[in-house]
Amino acid sequence: MFPLVNTAPRQRPHNRPMASPESRKALPVIDPARCTGCGWCVGVCPPRVLSLHAVPDWQKKSHLDDAAGCTGCARCAVRCPFDAIAMRRIPDPPPGC
Ligand code: SF4
Ligand code: SF4
Numbered sequence: 001m002f003p004l005v006n007t008a009p010r011q012r013p014h015n016r017p018m019a020s021p022e023s024r025k026a027l028p029v030i031d032p033a034r035c036t037g038c039g040w041c042v043g044v045c046p047p048r049v050l051s052l053h054a055v056p057d058w059q060k061k062s063h064l065d066d067a068a069g070c071t072g073c074a075r076c077a078v079r080c081p082f083d084a085i086a087m088r089r090i091p092d093p094p095p096g097c
Contacts, residue, residue: 018046024072026087028064034084035061041076041085050076 028041028050037060042050049069052060062084064070077085 019071019073021047021069021071024070024090026072026074026089027067027070028074028076028085029088030062030064031084031086032061034082036082036084037061038081040079040081044075044079046073046075047071 032055037052039052039062041062042052047069049064049066050062051065053063055061072087072090074087077087
């Protein structure tokens with residue numbers, strides 16, 4: 001008789017080890033014209049390098065505060081409901097660097 005439930009350990013996103021900033025391949029670019037300041041991207045960023053900044057007209061916009069601490073995981077871009085974040089690839093360093 002086979003078990004009816006899958007007993008294999010589950011690999012959930014929050015159980016995965018965090019990527020390191022050194023291994024990132026891309027950085028998020030936030031389009032302020034599309035950003036509504038909802039804050040979803042801020043909430044899902046594991047290293048907490050995004051925050052909302054106040055702009056004129058009592059609005060808030062997402063901002064990447066610490067590019068060096070970003071792991072390039074793209075969770076912010078995936079979560080943004082307004083398609084305001086694009087991941088821009090970082091050029092590979094020349095060989096020998
Ligand atoms: S999830 Fe998108 S719209 Fe919301 S604050 Fe972040 S970039 Fe702006
Ligand atoms: S890609 Fe986005 S969610 Fe991932 S670390 Fe960088 S800012 Fe945070």
